[in-house]
Amino acid sequence: MESSSAARGGSTRREVTRQRLFEAAVTLIAEQGFSATTVDEIAERAGVAKGTVYYNFASKSVLFEELLRHGVGVLTASLREAAERTAREGGGTVAALDAMIRAGLVFIDRYPAFTQLYVAELWRTNRAWQSTLLVVRQQAVAVVEGVLRAGVAGGDFGAEIDVPLTAAALVGMVLVAALDWKSFQPERSLDDVHAALSRLLQGRVSGMG
DSSP states (O other), X not given: OOOHHHHHHHHXXXXXXXXXXXXXXXXXXXXXXXXXXXXXXXXXXXXXXHHHXXXXXXXXXXXXXXXXXXXXXXXXXXXXXXXXXXXXXXXXXXXXXXXXXXXXXXXXXXXXXHHHHHHHHHTOOSOTTHHHHHHHXXXXXXXXXXXXXXXXXXXXXXXXXXXXXXXXXXXXXXXXXHHHHHHHOTTSOHHHHHHHHHHHHHHHTGXXX
């Protein structure tokens, strides 16, 4: 049997390879679309053999589905960590939402191609991975819903707010604003964009109580 250190080493190497494949796939698909992107191109961009792609993923569709899971999982973890860090520091629910907005912007600044793909796929209904996309989207939105519900319970927000819709609207606001920033206003800094969205949050959400 493998030693535990050898097993960990193999697992780490596989994760590195999968990350390279994710990065290659998201870049190529953002550039030329899912249908036009081939497994050969993904392998070449990642610097691996074609067989390595199929060793890690059964097909191009499975690779893309796992890419969506991975990317939204990273975003969800970032949102959750921002909210938990704010709570540890004694911040209220509005401060937690503001921290989550910034975390979302940081994610999009780092992974603009993934964000572009994710938003585009939300509008498509004929993909094999549509059900997976809906599940992972809800995981991200649920983190925001949790903060909003805590705010309602604590009296920070009025009980009349529609928590699911407000959470989805906040996530959508960050995604659309960030894509507009990256596409049409790239000269603006992340701090500048965050400040604008923070003012919107303070005026709209904190005024609900």
